[in-house]
Amino acid sequence: MxxxxxxxxxxxxxxxxxxxxxxxxxxxxxxxxxxxxxxxxxxxxxxxxxxxxxxxxxxxxxxxxxxxxxPPRHSYYAQVSQQIRDIFHRYTPLVEPLSLDEAFLDVKHSHLLFGDATEIGRRIKREIRDELKLTASVGIAQNKFLAKVASEAGKPDGFLEVNPAGVQAFLDRLPVTKLWGVGKVGARSLQKHGIHTVGELRASTPALLEELFGSWGETLWELAHGRDSRPVIPDHKAKSLSHETTFAEDITDAEALRGWLLDLTRQVAARLRCNHLRGRVVIVKIRFADFRTITRSRTLPQSTDVTQELWDTGLALLLPNLPLRHRGVRLIGFSVSGFEGDESRQADLFSEPARAKNVRLDTVSDWIQARFGAAALTRAAELAHTAE
Missing domain, CATH: 3.40.1170.60 (MutS, DNA mismatch repair protein, domain I)
Known part of the structure; x- marks a missing residue:
């Protein structure tokens, strides 16, 4: 589970x-x-x-x-996120963060020490409340997709377990927008064919879904049947670290998207530093309201975990790909791959004093913003970018 x-x-x-x-x-x-x-x-x-x-x-x-x-205090939120993950790791090393505020946990090897998945979920929820004075919603199921839907269904302060024998009964009544990737535009396309719920989508043909959604149609059909074979992959074993967000309403404002990209970049950079990783490949993902999805990548001359360097690269990938006049954006994602460890950092900093200064500035900025708030310090290079 x-x-x-x-x-x-x-x-x-x-x-x-x-x-x-x-x-x-x-x-x-x-x-x-x-x-x-x-x-x-x-x-x-x-x-x-x-x-x-x-x-x-x-x-x-x-x-x-x-x-x-x-104003957001991103560095501080990252610190609290790490405290939450420390609680997760009391029960399993198989923790896959999706963002600062959510994660998947595989507890298949933990039951002899801590009880079944239900008991572990209740203990984690209680410890987050007692130790950090925060509330979490917990979903438990046989795979990642079902567990995520379960946690959303119980919010706020929820706890919901999907029994393997009751998967279809749980899914069939839900609106199609509960399936990953189906937003308002996709839902309208399905509704034209009389499909409003996951159960109705499950009863449709894969050919129809492929016609409406392209290659993603097959994935939707599998999800409607409660199937998801993806394993839980911890950060230190992942080939990339990424964050993405799906908007409640399609965004047509380029400045708003720049602000969201900055938020995603900060979260990914925090995870890189937490795991002592640096990456060379930056990828920006954009899904438009018409369901067209593009990814753009750039390989850096050297690996980095510096927020400003990652942000500058992400922005260069985002801005040329925003033909927003005719369609909005429903999802934006940011990821880093091509990892190296910290072994080469000292050599990089010794040979590049300017970069060493930027790294120190990143560290000091994190500390000041964590203690006094994001508005307390803003680097001049960010003034033209941030939507804050």
Missing amino acids: ILHIDMDAFYASIEERDRPGLRDKPMVVGGNPDKRGVVAAANYTARRYGIHSAMPTAQAKRLCPKLIVL
Whole structure:
């Protein structure tokens, strides 16, 4: 059995924990509404006003004039994320982070020490609450796809296990948008053929899905049957580290996408440093509203874990590929591969003083932003890029 553990409104919940006076007040973590910022996370009070992540902060303020907007503290969130992962590793070494706030856990070798998957899931959920004062939603199932759907179905503060014998009963009633990659545009295409639920999609033909979604149609058909053979791969064994986000509403604003790319880059860079890895290959993934998906990559002259270097490369890959006038973007992803360890770092820094300075600046920036907030320090090179 696989566990998918997803923190509830992670950034916003951390801010509420650290500033109890914010509880029950509409609040988001996001960019400046006067500088085309976007919402990175919204607490559950703000969500009652229709506010969600990826929404322009200015629009969120229009929906709720009393909305509190806090600048993100990415380095601090990464530190809390590591504390959560330390709890995961008490129970299994097979932990695959998807982002700072969610991960898959394979607990097949843990039952003799800690009990079955249900018991392990409840213990982890309890320890996160007791030690970190945060809530997590837990999904348990026979594979990664089902576990993730289960954790989403129980939010917030949820706990849901999908019994292998009840997979189709669990899936069939769900809307097709619960399948990975099916957004509003894809759902409308399916609805034209009378397909509204996963059960109806499962009863359709693979040929129809291939006609509508291309090669992804076969994957959707497999998911509708509850099939997913992907293993849980820990960071240190992965060939790449990546983060991606699917937007609740298609984004047509290039500045908003730049802001999201920066957020994804920071998360990937934090994971690289945490695992003492540096990568040479940067990849940006864009899925448009019409379901066309493109990936663009660039190989760097030397490996890096420096946020600024990764961000500059990602931006160069993103901007030329945004023909947004006729279609929006529903998903954006950022990944790094071509790993090297830290062995060559000292030689690099000795031979390149300018790069050594940038690395030290990254370290100092992380510390200052973690302690005093993201607004406390901004590198001049970022001013033209960030949507905050």
